[in-house]
Amino acid sequence: MPLRLLKQGLLGSEREPRFFPEQGELRDRYDVVIIGGGGHGLACAHYLAKEHGITNVAVLEQGYLGGGNTGRNTTIIRSNYLTPEGVRFYDASLQLFQGLSEELDINLFYSTRGHYTLAHSDEALRTMRWRAEVNRHHGIDSRVVGPDAVAADIPGIDLECGGNHPVMGALYHAPGAVARHDAVAWGYGRAAANRGVEIHQQTRVTGIRTAGGRVTGVDTDRGAVDCGAVVSMVAGSTPRITAMVDLPTPIEIYPLQACVTEPVKPFLDTIVVSGSLHVYLSQSSRGELVMGAAVDPYSLHSTRSSFEFVEGLADRLIDLLPFTARLRVNRQWAGMSDLTPDFAPIMGTTPLDGFYLDAGWGTWGFKATPISGQTMAATVAAGRNHELIEPFRFDRFTDFQLVGEKGAASVGH
Template identity: 45%
Template sequence: MMPRTPGADLPEHPDRLWHNPDPKSSYDAVIVGGGGHGLATAYYLAVNHGMTDIAVLESGWLAGGNMARNTTIIRSNYLWDESAGLYEHALKLWEGLEDELDYPLLFSQRGVLNLAHSLQEVRDSVRRVEANKLNGIDAEWVDPQQVAEICPILNTSPDLRYPVLGATWQPRAGIAKHDHVAWGLARALDRMGVDLVQNCQVTGFERVGDRVVGVRTTRGTIHAGKVALAAAGQTSVLADELGLRLPIQSHPLQALVSELLEPVHPTVVMSNAVHVYVSQAHKGELVLGAGIDSYNSYSRHGAFHTIEREMTAAVELFPMFARAHVLRTWAGTVDVTPDASAIMGLTPFEGLYINCGWGTGGFKATPGVGWCYAHTIAHDEPHPLNAPFSLERFTTGALIDEHGAAGVAH
């Protein structure tokens, strides 16, 4: 397919980054979900595998789901080899993605501190650092004095309810601007001729026996040689249409930002014991998050007490934030598996592929997911990095248990 000329059929909006086409009746591949994972998968299908007859279907506006609602932390310091391999691959891709897309992603490698507040957390953290080193990941254990040097505004007093006994430190970790990531990928896809179809909700599937040959949508039936799910918390709803039960639960995950402040917070700080993580965005607002609301829900709002506890924890660690005003709160819908690790690979249905269960770790994995998921779709077999994350592990028992191993924002 010849590359599309940007703006060719939108003369009235020449400044748009991508077109807003109507869906065609068929494609070589359809990706369900127009968030970061769906866009990255389409991008690497085109770049690595030469597939451009692709539609990315989004039920709302492009990247308006979890991609617009996350807190943008990027790191790779996970405990288990399987997780570390995939997230480190993603981090290496992040380090070159801005130049590759020729778009300002605002990728800032300011480092991430994971605090330890008890002797057990110290033991677990040191264990994770040593595991990271064996996998070639830049991980260090730092004592309270070093923590204070890295982040001077953090309260490291020994008189705290949960005193800081040390932390893991990954210097290459950091943040990126989530909207810019989506826009950069979408612009690149549009120029390669990929259709980005908004306001197109998938309501069911077309099947011939055990082969999926298309999707039914609110904008008509679309036939496809391959159908790839990348719809986060809604994936189980879609899979139910096929009678495919998935081991995921959907929860609200809340976050908030403060009013704009002068630059005061030099890194990202995460604490499991007091259950909060804090960074400062490029414009100046503080970005705070915590754990998921415990109940199952597809609603994009959560309980007030979760926000209250999150703010209490933040003020305990950062007393200088006590007088900052909350500007905005929101929630996304996260999909959580029994072992707190993703599902990515083949399904019992030929021509149908699945990517879900990322919980709170989806954004940081974005380019790595796209790379590996694209390989799986193009070759009908997993990439070595996502092979351990198959659906079958829930019957074989080969789980990848990352519960609590990598901090509050898994």
Template identity: 55%
Template sequence: MVLRLLKYGLRSDYPVTGDIPVTPTLKPAYDVVIIGAGGHGLACAHYLSKYHGIHDVAVLDKGWLAGGNTARNTTTIRSNYITPQGIAFYKEGVTLYEAMSEELDFNVMFSQRGQLTFAHSEATLRSFHLRAETGRHMGIGIEVVDQKGVEALCPHLNMDYGGALEVLGGLWHPDGGTARHDAVAWGYAAQAARRGVEIHQRTEVTAIEVAGGRVQAVVTNRGRIAAGQVMIACGGMNYDMALKAGVELPIRCYPLQAMVTQPVKPWLHTLVSSVSLHTYLVQSSRGEMVIGGGSDPYQLYSTRSTLDMKEHLAEGAVHLFPFLKNLRLLRQWAGITDMTPDYSPIMGESPVDGLWLDCGWGTWGFKATPVAGKRMAECIATGRVPEILQPFALERFERFALLNEMGATAASH
């Protein structure tokens, strides 16, 4: 990768290629139709075409490529979850991110700088010890650090000694990092398109035809498409899309807001979060302070931002780092999170034959992009759900085999 970049930079004539072709004319039928041209849908198309030889694939999106939650997240990547099943899944995701730039021949700007979560109470510290033991058993990098350890990792932090929010220790996850969200999507899209996958933007699915318990076709604003198999991966609209096929999912949708400040000289070299303050921060490659927190406490299909959340996030950020108080905000945004009762995703088969689900991601869909794409492609290509996905089956709610990841978020909901 480095030598190729150097050769490219020293050339007098730069080869220009159209990585992502213009939206083609819809064919009357495809082997696979993927609903949602976000990170998950594009990743699945890439793995289908590269590793399973399935090229007759159409990726549909009512908007534009990666214009939904893929463009509305805070780019955090980690595997420090609570359940062994969740840790194993996200651990594979981190491994795939580590090799993603080589895989896609596209610099996704993966920066593995670690995540530090603060404990402001003894109870939180005890829960961190449990998470650390489980994580080490599953083979991820994770440990509990004391106050001196927190200060060494984050010297600019307000420890609030003797205060109500004194930092007593932290959960250090050196495997954590960030990547450029649009680069991830474009990299997968370009690779899939080179292998014949068609990406159809401005193509809204209005109905999913089912007959005899099997998916038959999708109906769009540009015509009907017969499909051998269909995958739903459209973020906050997953509940509504599945309902078009007669499948009701245990999902409720909530806005999740974030914001960024004006850029400043790099100083924050880890991802930091506080569950007690419902706030997390990371400094982007452009120097902006990215600030996020928990989702809004009410159901809503909206990507608007609010003043009360802006004030809440600013208050948490300034408590942790008081010198940020004079920074100006550049922008604020929101995504639509599709939450399940146990805060774990729904992946694999649906009650409709040939209809596959990649849903219920809540606040951690971006970090799962490569592993979800890889494993869902395996489902579609083989007709079998791999072992790593089986715990996330829709039927777990009928069997009460829930995977509680509610406390695993960087800023608890």
């Protein structure tokens, strides 16, 4: 019996401390206003307070904490990207994730699983070798394995995929992991609040005020506040925020859907991704298969889910794992993926002084949560881009210095 339950039984109930402080009124002024109470926004607030001593910070969330893409993803964490810039960035995030439960004093259910990206053609296998070489060059544990290794690690897989897309090999990334997404947001939020950051839920930003080429404050549905800096970290709502400051971006929004099955006895220890089948899945600690596919093929600001998604995903998944035909889908959902032309984020300073942007995360924002928060906090504190995010700067689209991450990020995982 847990000690806490035994104490309650013997000594009676006692008032449980609040996870977050009670929400008060907005102040007249903050040093920094962060728009977006998801993982990125709360992580940025935490690192501003912890590493830079900036605590006069307000996080403004139009809904509830973690209610956007932070709570609408499939929780995969990896660093086996294609470009050196992406590999360095995401590996720094993975390293932070590994110690995050202890840092935030909350169980994130971080679980290292290993990550298989299946290759179904000679061309795909060449790309896996390319990624493996880039990964190893930067000290990342990735290697190409053959079909026998895939079959040994993924019970029940049909290597012929119904005769349509035979598995010819895979990129195996040993550090691939999963974590509890809502706990990441809650942990960062509590840690930031404990250092004096204010978190305001149900607070919608309706305008951003500027003067003399710099940010001076924000308007909300609860009143106006002055501030010295605004950080936009709102993923699929980015176009609405950037329109407030007349800042065009190449970001387009596409729905990304996912679903989970009924829980079954644990059998899948690894994360499985197939770019050709547009399928990725893992098994949760509760036994559910957590599954997703590519983004929907049309631009739409919506979080609705569809039968067509489940039908198509099930068809391809049964080719890969025939026995899953017997499983029932319990629930499905959608997020809004903010995609850039080169499939890499836009981070850091912008042409508007005091306005910082963290956007363009597409299908890979959750895994970037810790390093995004840390580097954006450093950028805001210094007023210039952190070196790790300089390749993702806002103006790379005007000087044609694109990052080119599509080969490792376009499946929707």
